[in-house]
Amino acid sequence: MEVCPPLGDAALNALFAAAWPGHELTDFGARLRRSLLWVAAFRGEELTGFVNVVGDGGVHAFVLDTTVHPSARRRGLGVRLVRRAADEARRAGARWLHVDYEPHLTGFYERCGFAPTAAGLRRLG
Template sequence: MEVSEPLGDGELNALFAASWPQHGHTDFAARLRRSLLWVAAFRGDELVGWVNVVGDGGVHAFVLDTTVHPSVRRQGVGVRLVRRAADEAGRAGARWLHVDHGEHLTGFYERCGFAPTAAGLRWLG
């Protein structure tokens, strides 16, 4: 696993297209400029997993876009990505790591070390 290794839009869009059927082309470069860090997993030269962490400039950081290629799901890649991201966020000064997710992912994030909490969400679009 690599931390904040340079990645291009092509690699990330290919991973997201394979992982999420509704994915449309995204300008990941703009997102990465605002990231605290990201962790990438590779099989050979192929990007097969990725998680992004953004920070608030203080003690809070947020896990976003945890994505694992379908060909390597259920092999522990996602858990290792998120745990590594948590370790790196702590080294970068974060003390609280947040994640929002669908109910079906509660078990996954518990395996990553998160405890369920109530959180608010508001659509702004």
């Protein structure tokens, strides 16, 4: 696992296309420039896992885009990625780490150290 390795759009789009049906090509460079940090996992040269963390400039950080290649799932890679991201966010000054997820991912995020809380969500588009 590497923290903030150089990642290009081709590698990230390939991972996301494999992991997320309906993924559309994305300019990840623009996203990463605004990130607090990201953690990536590789099998050889192939990107197999990714998690992004953005910050508010203060003590809050947010987990986004947790993604593991289908061929690498169910082996604990996602949990290790998120836990490493949490450790790195703490080192970067964050005191609270937030994540939004769908109900079927509750167990996964509990294994990552998160506790469910009440939160609000509003779709804007």
